[in-house]
Amino acid sequence: MTDQLRRFTSRRSFLKAAGITAVGGLAGLGGVELAQRVGAAQHPATRLVASPLKMKEMHIGFTDGFVSMPAAAEPVPPFFPDPGAPKPFTSYVMGIRNLTGMTEAEMFGQKGHGAITGPFLFCEEGQDFRVHLHNLGLSERGDLIDSHTIHWHGFPNQIVYFDGVPDNSLAVPIGRELIYRYIPEDPGTYMYHCHVEDVEHVHMGLTGLVFVQPALNRQNGNKYAYNDAATQYDREYGFLLTEIDNHAHFNDRHVQDTDWSDYKAAFRLMNGRAYPDTLQLNLDPTAASLGALERLRYQPHSSLIQANEGEKVLIRISNLGFEERSMVLSGIEMNLIGRDAKPLTAGRPDYGVDPPAPGGRGDISTKTYRLDLGPGESRDAIFVAPKFSGSGTADVYPFYDRGYGFVNKEATAAGDGFGGQRTEVRVYPKNTLPAQTRPNGLYDLVKKEWTWATGTEPL
Amino acid sequence: MGDRDGTTVMRGRAGVARWLKRFRWLPLVAVGAMGSLMLPTPGAAQGAPLSEGMVCTTSNTASFLLNASSGYISTPDGNSVFMWGYASGSSSFQYPGPVLCVNEGDNVTITLKNGLPVPTSLVFPGLTRVKADGQSVQLDVGANSLSKPAQPNGTVTYTFQATNPGTFLYQSGTDSELQVLMGLVGALVVRPKLKGASGTSYVYDDPSTAYDSNREFIHVLTEIDPHMHHAIELATCTNVSTTPACQPQLPPTYDMTKYQPRYWMINGRSFPDDITPNNSPALPSQPYGALVHVLPKTAQPLPALVRFLNAGPVNYPFHPHSNHDSAIGVDGRVLINPTGGQGGTPTNTSFDRFGFVVAPGQTSDALFNWVDAQQWDPQSNPIGVTQPGAQNRTDGPYWSGSPYLGVKLPLLNGITQWNQCGEYYHFAHSHALFQATNYGTSGGGMLTLIRVDPPPDVQKKYGQNCTGGPGY
Numbered sequence: 001m002t003d004q005l006r007r008f009t010s011r012r013s014f015l016k017a018a019g020i021t022a023v024g025g026l027a028g029l030g031g032v033e034l035a036q037r038v039g040a041a042q043h044p045a046t047r048l049v050a051s052p053l054k055m056k057e058m059h060i061g062f063t064d065g066f067v068s069m070p071a072a073a074e075p076v077p078p079f080f081p082d083p084g085a086p087k088p089f090t091s092y093v094m095g096i097r098n099l100t101g102m103t104e105a106e107m108f109g110q111k112g113h114g115a116i117t118g119p120f121l122f123c124e125e126g127q128d129f130r131v132h133l134h135n136l137g138l139s140e141r142g143d144l145i146d147s148h149t150i151h152w153h154g155f156p157n158q159i160v161y162f163d164g165v166p167d168n169s170l171a172v173p174i175g176r177e178l179i180y181r182y183i184p185e186d187p188g189t190y191m192y193h194c195h196v197e198d199v200e201h202v203h204m205g206l207t208g209l210v211f212v213q214p215a216l217n218r219q220n221g222n223k224y225a226y227n228d229a230a231t232q233y234d235r236e237y238g239f240l241l242t243e244i245d246n247h248a249h250f251n252d253r254h255v256q257d258t259d260w261s262d263y264k265a266a267f268r269l270m271n272g273r274a275y276p277d278t279l280q281l282n283l284d285p286t287a288a289s290l291g292a293l294e295r296l297r298y299q300p301h302s303s304l305i306q307a308n309e310g311e312k313v314l315i316r317i318s319n320l321g322f323e324e325r326s327m328v329l330s331g332i333e334m335n336l337i338g339r340d341a342k343p344l345t346a347g348r349p350d351y352g353v354d355p356p357a358p359g360g361r362g363d364i365s366t367k368t369y370r371l372d373l374g375p376g377e378s379r380d381a382i383f384v385a386p387k388f389s390g391s392g393t394a395d396v397y398p399f400y401d402r403g404y405g406f407v408n409k410e411a412t413a414a415g416d417g418f419g420g421q422r423t424e425v426r427v428y429p430k431n432t433l434p435a436q437t438r439p440n441g442l443y444d445l446v447k448k449e450w451t452w453a454t455g456t457e458p459l
Numbered sequence: 460m461g462d463r464d465g466t467t468v469m470r471g472r473a474g475v476a477r478w479l480k481r482f483r484w485l486p487l488v489a490v491g492a493m494g495s496l497m498l499p500t501p502g503a504a505q506g507a508p509l510s511e512g513m514v515c516t517t518s519n520t521a522s523f524l525l526n527a528s529s530g531y532i533s534t535p536d537g538n539s540v541f542m543w544g545y546a547s548g549s550s551s552f553q554y555p556g557p558v559l560c561v562n563e564g565d566n567v568t569i570t571l572k573n574g575l576p577v578p579t580s581l582v583f584p585g586l587t588r589v590k591a592d593g594q595s596v597q598l599d600v601g602a603n604s605l606s607k608p609a610q611p612n613g614t615v616t617y618t619f620q621a622t623n624p625g626t627f628l629y630q631s632g633t634d635s636e637l638q639v640l641m642g643l644v645g646a647l648v649v650r651p652k653l654k655g656a657s658g659t660s661y662v663y664d665d666p667s668t669a670y671d672s673n674r675e676f677i678h679v680l681t682e683i684d685p686h687m688h689h690a691i692e693l694a695t696c697t698n699v700s701t702t703p704a705c706q707p708q709l710p711p712t713y714d715m716t717k718y719q720p721r722y723w724m725i726n727g728r729s730f731p732d733d734i735t736p737n738n739s740p741a742l743p744s745q746p747y748g749a750l751v752h753v754l755p756k757t758a759q760p761l762p763a764l765v766r767f768l769n770a771g772p773v774n775y776p777f778h779p780h781s782n783h784d785s786a787i788g789v790d791g792r793v794l795i796n797p798t799g800g801q802g803g804t805p806t807n808t809s810f811d812r813f814g815f816v817v818a819p820g821q822t823s824d825a826l827f828n829w830v831d832a833q834q835w836d837p838q839s840n841p842i843g844v845t846q847p848g849a850q851n852r853t854d855g856p857y858w859s860g861s862p863y864l865g866v867k868l869p870l871l872n873g874i875t876q877w878n879q880c881g882e883y884y885h886f887a888h889s890h891a892l893f894q895a896t897n898y899g900t901s902g903g904g905m906l907t908l909i910r911v912d913p914p915p916d917v918q919k920k921y922g923q924n925c926t927g928g929p930g931y
Contacts, residue, residue, distance in 0.1 A: 170852045
């Protein structure tokens with residue numbers, strides 16, 4: 001099928017031919033695979049040769065800062081809201097800022113202004129993608145001199161230098177930068193996070209979503225999740241699921257140690273926000289004023305899903321919390337087409353062979369109303385926006401955590417229902433929304449303008 | 460020896476040769492010692508050779524003796540935890556129990572001798588037609604037992620035919636919610652009828668499940684609440700000398716609403732203990748290491764095999780760095796749909812995960828490759844980005860000091876370098892990251908390393924000699 005596009009054709013063709021020769025007399029499913037595995041023993045050629053794509057280069061900074069959980073969330077004194085958080089914020093976090101295009105002075109000006117979640121990182125299959133990690137230091141914890149790293153979680157066949165585990169390679173101390181170079185070969189949805197003091201830095205907010213667009217996108221202007229025509233979509237929305245243990249965040253702000261084996265999540269977040277804040281549109285953390293939404297300045301990413309009737313919507317979802325999730329989309333059938341950045345559809349490759357053998361394995365995609373994913377897992381699902389019902393401005397379908405992590409208090413109490421992973425799919429009549437040109441782009445129907453997610457700016 | 464007491468014995472010359480090959484990197488002295496066929500006895504670490512990878516306990520007659528007994532294990536933070544566990548034959552207590560390896564079709568006999576002060580039994584989830592003392596296994600509700608229990612100092616003999624190849628747990632079926640957590644768990648591996656050429660093994664009776672015979676690993680995943688274990692230790696008057704004499708409270712109980720795990724383990728050890736070799740003298744009752752050691756695919760065409768078994772009470776979301784794990788079997792069944800393909804042909808339903816979730820009681824067989832995809836090379840293909848100098852970076856002890864496989868450079872002053880020959884170390888760990896801690900301190904727990912050695916030609920090129928791993 002589309003395998004010719006996956007890598008660089010000359011080398012693939014050569015190895016494919018070699019594999020076919022080796023298959024020769026062997027019969028049966030397993031025999032083919034075995035022969036290909038053995039046949040791949042030769043050194044593959046260098047993979048970066050002749051990439052047709054322009055290099056993509058970004059700068060991101062790791063620091064600390066303050067964010068706000070929903071205004072009506074139940075107080076849990078003394079941990080939440082944190083008395084050490086300046087108004088209008090409630091919680092101390094570590095966070096990430098997109099520094100691309102900034103001067104050095106502007107970059108260091110972001111110290112103490114980290115955002116959760118981090119900027120969306122994405123590139124194309126085969127692209128030379130470089131991410132400069134700047135350690136801006138912590139504004140509130142001068143005593144902590146932690147280095148940072150980027151771990152691109154799930155990147156296949158990574159070398160340790162670019163894997164971001166400080167024990168096994170290097171990390172970047174305060175005031176310095178380290179360049180990570182990725183040449184991704186496998187499209188799909190991943191996640192990234194700091195691996196220094198991993199349980200702490202991940203939980204405190206040094207996390208983000210990263211995904212790779214397939215080479216098939218370069219063929220005809222359509223967008224696909226994988227190199228498979230069955231994975232075509234019109235709009236895409238990425239979600240990173242995380243959690244907040246109020247006690248642990250309080251401890252970090254107030255120079256206390258945390259026993260992480262006592263971990264207990266209080267808030268469950270989508271793209272760094274808890275319901276109902278998830279429904280606000282994307283915000284620009286560098287905007288002069290955000291008015292009533294000032295409290296969400298460092299949680300710039302919306303979790304709203306918009307679509308016109310009949311459009312295909314791709315949901316990319318990764319979980320960097322420490323709990324398992326069961327995300328229900330009520331009223332719309334989804335097609336689960338990817339898991340852990342590997343396609344599940346017919347003809348999916350066998351990655352046990354180098355290069356991966358196309359078509360070796362069966363279709364294990366499924367239709368579902370629910371996406372379950374544990375810590376460190378990702379899913380890709382596509383749904384077709386149902387026909388508009390004809391009343392109101394949009395049909396609304398809830399997309400929520402069936403663990404009901406958003407119910408933090410008894411049903412009669414104020415604040416019930418606030419603080420969890422819950423958002424909405426809003427389906428509009430045909431031609432209401434203009435075409436989406438960037439991932440997670442959301443259209444403000446009142447102001448007639450786009451709101452963008454950080455990291456999706458054209459470079 | 461093995462026939463009688465179920466200690467380690469290999470089957471025939473081919474078996475010995477294959478087994479010896481696994482240890483080919485050991486110093487010649489050690490190989491010489493093995494030449495006398497004094498084969499390792501898991502559980503009696505003293506004298507057993509250091510090794511890595513899965514160690515099988517086998518028997519010519521597929522007959523094993525498991526002694527349920529108590530003992531102590533140590534944790535990386537210096538704690539000592541009271542355990543119940545299975546000793547193999549006449550060996551001493553070990554955790555987890557011995558890895559019992561049998562062949563498909565074998566009539567397996569496992570005699571459980573109960574050295575505990577409470578009744579205990581064995582169950583074998585995924586195996587069928589198990590008999591206890593010749594009778595079909597029945598629930599014993601009164602004894603809170605899923606199978607016929609052995610009374611203290613008593614024995615029960617369990618028999619079954621190993622009809623399916625795959626990876627299985629064996630564990631206590633009596634007062635299971637307590638006894639399994641106390642450590643009464645082990646692994647049972649059923650080898651398929653399908654045999655490969657030298658160096659090639661199969662997980663199931665299908666050629667797609669081929670793996671490198673010298674690269675077979677096992678990860679038994681567990682967790683421990685040390686307070687629960689201490690309570691049981693006291694309640695059973697173990698090593699308690701008081702006046703008047705301690706009176707055991709039998710059966711001992713624990714309020715499971717207070718259950719709070721603090722240690723998470725692979726093969727009964729937490730990181731970094733789990734990367735020390737099998738049979739490490741430092742861990743006398745925890746004989747099994749968890750280091751996964753591979754070569755790049757060019758030098759090791761067949762994948763490594765990691766058998767995952769979750770003997771704990773919750774899902775463990777295991778995350779291998781460096782590449783996906785390919786799940787080819789789950790719960791002792793191969794992931795091939797026999798009629799799912801076109802025209803009713805077989806279709807391969809295996810799948811690849813970077814979040815390799817294993818549910819309680821589940822087993823899953825993973826094939827693992829590491830491909831040197833970009834072929835970075837300091838001369839012909841440098842990484843092309845600035846490498847920070849000494850003032851601009853911090854270093855980790857497992858690092859070679861270089862991006863390039865096989866190139867070893869000094870680390871920063873003050874950093875101990877455990878890297879041997881320019882090899883790569885990748886993490887593999889639970890991504891519920893509080894489980895990758897030792898009592899809440901990060902960088903421990905259910906975490907191990909995947910070691911990727913430079914291929915032999917690269918070792919030669921850079922004058923490296925990769926032998927053994929950390930701890931040697």
